[in-house]
Amino acid sequence: MIESRIRPPLAGARLDMPSICDICGKARSTRKHAKCSRIRQKMKDAQWQTYMAEQAAKKQALQERRRYGR
Template identity: 45%
Template sequence: MSQQTRPRLASHALDLPNHCDICNRARSSGNHQACSKARQTRQSAYWDAYMTNVEAKRMQKANRNSGHKTDTRRTVTASGAQA
């Protein structure tokens, strides 16, 4: 049995469809650049909505975290009195 020089990149086979969802032909045959462009056009609205949602969540988290911070430490003035 031969010894491997490096670990495997994946522990299992990738779960990718073998047929194109646009033209319904095998991905291994032919050129699918036109299919890729059609897929990108179709998915662009989905990704725009997804990224808008991610940004909204990020803003909510920032607003939630910034509202609760209060400074409870006492400051000392130049004369030595506490404010």
């Protein structure tokens, strides 16, 4: 059985991230940003939940249309 994802998969191409961290305001290339990443993930968690719920609803609607559309 396939587990449902909590978040969408990572991008296959380069992520267009700014060179300056939006949390601490320092350059990303000078130090590690694990703490900043955790803070950012917590802030974006509600946004991801709504996004994934919308995607699930779209998928469900598409399946319903296919089921009775024949």
